[in-house]
Amino acid sequence: MKNKNILITALILCIAGSVRAADNVSALKAGEVIARNGTQAGATACIACHGTREEEPKTDSFPRLFNQSRYYIVNQLKDYATGVRANAVMGPIAKALTDEEKENVAAYYSEILFPSPKVKKASAVVLKRGEVLAMTGDAKLEIQGCNNCHGPGGVGLAPAIPALAGQYANYTESQLKAWKNGTRKNSSSQMLEIAKKLSDKDIQALALYFQQVPVRTEKKSVTK
Ligand code: HEC
Ligand code: HEC
Missing domain, CATH: 1.10.760.10 (Cytochrome c-like domain)
Incomplete structure (x- = not known):
């Protein structure tokens, strides 16, 4: 009886785990669509400035979002939207994203691992x-x-x-x-x-x- 309970508990945990994994996969997919295409509400495609899994940002005027946590990225988007972090480019983009879209696009960028940029050495x-x-x-x-x-x-x-x-x-x-x-x-x-x-x-x-x-x-x- 005890063993059966343990088995059932293990099964439930397994299902819960795979539901969470599936949630994450769909967040990543939805996030990639936003990053590549932007949203109908007017958020511009992020990749124009922040790069993709395959490519760094086009210039070093835009930050690399790779290697940042999902939590940090979401918080920054919220701060741009409220203006606590004032920026003429990111303010309107962040305002156009719903909370769920912020979470999804942050999932996409936080999953990307990218080596350090190739740069000229300073003295x-x-x-x-x-x-x-x-x-x-x-x-x-x-x-x-x-x-x-x-x-x-x-x-x-x-x-x-x-x-x-x-x-x-x-x-x-x-x-x-x-x-x-x-x-x-x-x-x-x-x-x-x-x-x-x-x-x-x-x-x-x-x-x-x-x-x-x-x-x-x-x-x-x-x-x-
Ligand atoms: C036209 C170029 C452009 C586009 C498009 C753009 N960004 Fe940005 N982004 C910037 C610039 C410039 C900054 C730096 C602003 C500052 O100085 O605070 C920035 C900063 C950020 C930061 C803060 C990074 C950090 O390390 O704190 C996040 C997060 C971010 N952008 C997410 C996004 C997302 C998500 C999208 C797409 C929905 C997007 N951006 C689209 C130009 C852009
Ligand atoms: C007491 C802790 C603490 C120390 C020490 C500290 N930082 Fe920070 N730093 C933070 C926190 C917290 C944030 C995130 C701020 C936010 O949420 O917007 C941050 C953010 C930053 C950012 C923004 C990164 C981005 O992607 O936009 C830069 C740049 C930075 N710190 C540079 C430095 C440098 C350089 C030093 C040393 C001279 C330093 N920090 C020391 C706590 C610290």
């Missing part, structure tokens, strides 16, 4: 300054190492903390400056305090450093 001195700030911070500036929060090697700490490794330097630099000048207000207490203390030179060193750090390569779960 050794600049990269070293970036590395020190990333790993240990700067006691004089009262800044802790970025990787304390962003994870070893800056690969991100899912679900809430984004990856910095392999992100375009242009973009990382623009975000640190956005906190400084007040156009990005999400997680304000944490990143705002840090960005305020960084000189433009240090911001550039950090951005160039993280761009050439290898991204994580192990497969993630779409549920994160």
Whole structure:
């Protein structure tokens, strides 16, 4: 009798697991359709700027969404929609997406693993300054190492903390400056305090450093 109960429980868990897996597969498929074609309500096709499974973004003016968690991507889309994160391009696109569409398109991008971009090497001195700030911070500036929060090697700490490794330097630099000048207000207490203390030179060193750090390569779960 006991064995039978265990068997039934195992069967139920199995079915629940495959229902969840099927949900994820349909989210990924629906997300890919949005990424490739946009939506009727007016969200533009994401791939025009953010790339696909096969292709990086066309220029480094657009962030790589690969290697970010589904949770982080959804939250950013919500913040663009409300304007907590002000951006003329992403604001209207995020507003046009329903919550379910945000979840689906985030599932698509968060599943893509893509190696770091091929970039010209920055000078050794600049990269070293970036590395020190990333790993240990700067006691004089009262800044802790970025990787304390962003994870070893800056690969991100899912679900809430984004990856910095392999992100375009242009973009990382623009975000640190956005906190400084007040156009990005999400997680304000944490990143705002840090960005305020960084000189433009240090911001550039950090951005160039993280761009050439290898991204994580192990497969993630779409549920994160
Ligand atoms: C015309 C180009 C363009 C299109 C199309 C576009 N984006 Fe963006 N996206 C941008 C730019 C530029 C930024 C950086 C904005 C900023 O500085 O905050 C961005 C930022 C983002 C971010 C924040 C990334 C991060 O690391 O915080 C997310 C998430 C995002 N876009 C998702 C999408 C999704 C999903 C779609 C499709 C529904 C889409 N974007 C379509 C240009 C675009
Ligand atoms: C106390 C924890 C903490 C520390 C230390 C920290 N960060 Fe962050 N960082 C965060 C959180 C949380 C977010 C996500 C903000 C959000 O949800 O919008 C973030 C987001 C970012 C982003 C935006 C990424 C994207 O895809 O848009 C950049 C860039 C960034 N941090 C750079 C740095 C750098 C460089 C350092 C070191 C000088 C650093 N952070 C140190 C917590 C931290």
